[in-house]
Amino acid sequence: MKLSNNQLFWMIFCFQVHYALNPAFQYGHQDAWIISLVMGIAVMLLTFIIVKASLLSRDESLPALCRRLFGKWLGSGAAFFYIASWFLLTAVTLREWADYVFLKLLPNTPVFMVLIPFLLLVVYVNVKGGIMAIGYCSQVIGPLYFLISFVPFFLMFGVMEWSNLLPIYTDTGGENVLRGAIPALADVMGGSMVPFIIMGKHTDSKKTMKSALWAMGLSALWVILSTIGSVLVVGPHQASELIIPWVDSIRTISILDFIQNVDAFAICIYAFAHFISVSASMFGTSYGLAEWVGAKNWKRIVWYVAISVFLCVILTSNLGHITNDYRQSILVPWILPLNMLMIPILLLLMDRVKRWHA
Amino acid sequence: MFSVVEEAAQGEKQELSSNMRENERLLKVIFKNCSDVVIRVLPNPREEEILIVYVDGLVDTKQLEQTMNQLLMSAENTLASNKEVSLGNLIRNHLVLFGQTKNANKVEDLINGVLKANIAIIMSGEGTALLVDASGFEKRSIEESKTENVISGPRDSFTETLRTNTSLLRRRIPSSQLKMESFTVGKLTQTDVVLVYIEGVAPDALVENVRQRLQGVQLKGILDSSYIEEYIQDSPWSPFPQIQKTDRPDTTAASLMEGRVAIIANCTPCVLILPITFWTGMQSADDHYERFDFVVARKAVRYIMMMVSLIFPALYVALTAYNPELLPGSLYQSIATAREKSPFPTVIEVVIMDFIFEGLQEAGIRMPSQLGPIVSIVGALVVGEAAVKANIISAPIVIVVALTGIAAYGIPRYGFSIPLRLLRFFLVVLAGIYGLYGLSLGLIAILIHLVTLESFGVRYLMPVAPLNFKRLRDVALRTVRWPRRSPSE
Numbered sequence: 001m002k003l004s005n006n007q008l009f010w011m012i013f014c015f016q017v018h019y020a021l022n023p024a025f026q027y028g029h030q031d032a033w034i035i036s037l038v039m040g041i042a043v044m045l046l047t048f049i050i051v052k053a054s055l056l057s058r059d060e061s062l063p064a065l066c067r068r069l070f071g072k073w074l075g076s077g078a079a080f081f082y083i084a085s086w087f088l089l090t091a092v093t094l095r096e097w098a099d100y101v102f103l104k105l106l107p108n109t110p111v112f113m114v115l116i117p118f119l120l121l122v123v124y125v126n127v128k129g130g131i132m133a134i135g136y137c138s139q140v141i142g143p144l145y146f147l148i149s150f151v152p153f154f155l156m157f158g159v160m161e162w163s164n165l166l167p168i169y170t171d172t173g174g175e176n177v178l179r180g181a182i183p184a185l186a187d188v189m190g191g192s193m194v195p196f197i198i199m200g201k202h203t204d205s206k207k208t209m210k211s212a213l214w215a216m217g218l219s220a221l222w223v224i225l226s227t228i229g230s231v232l233v234v235g236p237h238q239a240s241e242l243i244i245p246w247v248d249s250i251r252t253i254s255i256l257d258f259i260q261n262v263d264a265f266a267i268c269i270y271a272f273a274h275f276i277s278v279s280a281s282m283f284g285t286s287y288g289l290a291e292w293v294g295a296k297n298w299k300r301i302v303w304y305v306a307i308s309v310f311l312c313v314i315l316t317s318n319l320g321h322i323t324n325d326y327r328q329s330i331l332v333p334w335i336l337p338l339n340m341l342m343i344p345i346l347l348l349l350m351d352r353v354k355r356w357h358a
Numbered sequence: 359m360f361s362v363v364e365e366a367a368q369g370e371k372q373e374l375s376s377n378m379r380e381n382e383r384l385l386k387v388i389f390k391n392c393s394d395v396v397i398r399v400l401p402n403p404r405e406e407e408i409l410i411v412y413v414d415g416l417v418d419t420k421q422l423e424q425t426m427n428q429l430l431m432s433a434e435n436t437l438a439s440n441k442e443v444s445l446g447n448l449i450r451n452h453l454v455l456f457g458q459t460k461n462a463n464k465v466e467d468l469i470n471g472v473l474k475a476n477i478a479i480i481m482s483g484e485g486t487a488l489l490v491d492a493s494g495f496e497k498r499s500i501e502e503s504k505t506e507n508v509i510s511g512p513r514d515s516f517t518e519t520l521r522t523n524t525s526l527l528r529r530r531i532p533s534s535q536l537k538m539e540s541f542t543v544g545k546l547t548q549t550d551v552v553l554v555y556i557e558g559v560a561p562d563a564l565v566e567n568v569r570q571r572l573q574g575v576q577l578k579g580i581l582d583s584s585y586i587e588e589y590i591q592d593s594p595w596s597p598f599p600q601i602q603k604t605d606r607p608d609t610t611a612a613s614l615m616e617g618r619v620a621i622i623a624n625c626t627p628c629v630l631i632l633p634i635t636f637w638t639g640m641q642s643a644d645d646h647y648e649r650f651d652f653v654v655a656r657k658a659v660r661y662i663m664m665m666v667s668l669i670f671p672a673l674y675v676a677l678t679a680y681n682p683e684l685l686p687g688s689l690y691q692s693i694a695t696a697r698e699k700s701p702f703p704t705v706i707e708v709v710i711m712d713f714i715f716e717g718l719q720e721a722g723i724r725m726p727s728q729l730g731p732i733v734s735i736v737g738a739l740v741v742g743e744a745a746v747k748a749n750i751i752s753a754p755i756v757i758v759v760a761l762t763g764i765a766a767y768g769i770p771r772y773g774f775s776i777p778l779r780l781l782r783f784f785l786v787v788l789a790g791i792y793g794l795y796g797l798s799l800g801l802i803a804i805l806i807h808l809v810t811l812e813s814f815g816v817r818y819l820m821p822v823a824p825l826n827f828k829r830l831r832d833v834a835l836r837t838v839r840w841p842r843r844s845p846s847e
Contacts, residue, residue, distance in 0.1 A: 004825070007823075109792070114792075114795070118799065121802050128810045133809055133810050137809050139823035140809070275802050
């Protein structure tokens, strides 16, 4: 069985883009929405290129595709680069999630106690049903995540201070817009790389491109709306200081003076969405690694990857650092130009060349 | 003793002898100590011997006596006037009118026939027994369903008699496409089981799958259709039912028309319907008999009650013990005041009260009807009021558990409320350890289980995952039966 477009859409949408807000605020303050808008346009272009490249592998895995088009050694290297980046992504997403839970729900619980049950669920879904089970779960979780993502924006209208958006552009300038848009772009595209690359072999439809573009478009729209919302509610300067500004913004919501602190409920839904993103990353890493080394049983590799990820997470630095460090030292200088831009373009070019020669 | 048993076992495999006395002796060995089995030699006009075997209580003895008297009287005249007519042929021709008849040459066939409410008649000099279907045992009349109550719609329900049940279906779907395939299941009980489906509507692969599973049932005995359910379901470890049980003929007929299949076993009023999905449990029989707008509202209430029944106690534990800031100040103040003198942590309180509630339910079911009110008194006064007044249990817990209990009864199919009741404890324990985060983890675990669960090739969460828009309408709403306009309009 292969993933349907609907499953793919929700799976991609469930990938976390919350941390894309931070570089936008850091460089743009009240103009963060302009950075998000530029980032949104770049997201659509990059999505188009990556999906085109991933659809080259309709009947083969990513390592096989890279080896076919780049040759044995170069192809293996390129595929390994993807697998390594997915592994890092899994670890970083987990670390971010542990920080979320620590900050908002369980401030006195050790990180490993938070991670163990979560990782067990990730292993369970992979071993029990693989990418199909993750796809089915995302069909239930995705709509809930959609609601908790967009509805709070409209519930905050009463506390929005619209003058917070002023002055527009003059404080920021083109250079800052670009400097903010690039890491924001890397953050938004980072997680979604996994379903993009695995979609070639695991989806079976002509409308895959449409689903991917819609999902990424929706994620980009959320980033734009949430930057605007955060600026209007907590102000541009405070927003740039906060680790998760959006979650602090929705804390101001009060429904009929009865339901307050909506952020804690939102985090429960974020738990579901994080589960989808970590599970899909785990699947990509384990399945890709099994294909790369030629192992028959990829489900066994899930356990090894899970244990390695767990060790990486509990040995990394404390709260909030991991995302910035990862973004500054790995995501922006390496993964964005190589994994997201160069290798997909080269794959497309090599495919054209090979077809032309054939 | 051993030799008699061995002789009986050997005898069952034999062919019937032409020697009447030999057959009689063998049958008496086989049916030794079976006081209900009648083995009797009847006198007759030609001095030929007739051996008659039946189980007292299973056959209609009054009708048997009347028929045999008539038969022997008319035989006397016929045999006297016509010497060429044999007694065997005469009896055969006469008894054809009595009911379904068939011949048995083997002792084993004769025994099976006799044990299934047939009268066996063996004539001397013949190695063949005539089996006459003369079932006349006591039957329960068709009554109103006690497990699936409805406000509107038909009132009849299945009984323990297989043929009554098949006739209830045949009356609703009088079509030759309605097929009823017979199987015999259970080594000792030899239970008649019927596989029912509508040819051309139920997928062939599904029918074949169920047929094969029924043929593969290797059980000693079947006393209820649940035995078959456990044997043929896909995931025995899942708490969620993968086969629907119903005692309503209208529900069964509707399911058959939707392309599903039913299994009816003798001696049980519970009919099995498969495949099913999670949403089947939320459907009531009278959803299609009421106005659609009312049904939509009622369905919404049911879904909310389902969620309340599953997560309310866990949510209470998580909010009061871990995240009180989520509750409005005044509400939390009331809860905190009520909880002030309670000696137990919230999670222990909830588990104790939930356990007591389940215990009260169990006692209520088992208790003789005369003692029924005692359960209410003990439950309401002792547990509900006295325990709260004595500061052993806090009052909000009683409210939470009572609401949860009521919500569980909002689920129309009893089989579907059981997994929710079980999983409620699982979620409460997780919420006790991790608060809201634990509740989320528990719900994710349940979701993974549900999306990977299948019922005879159908995904359990269909049509939500995988998504099917057309069928999704029937899950959340009820399709309206708009009147079809004629082409002229």
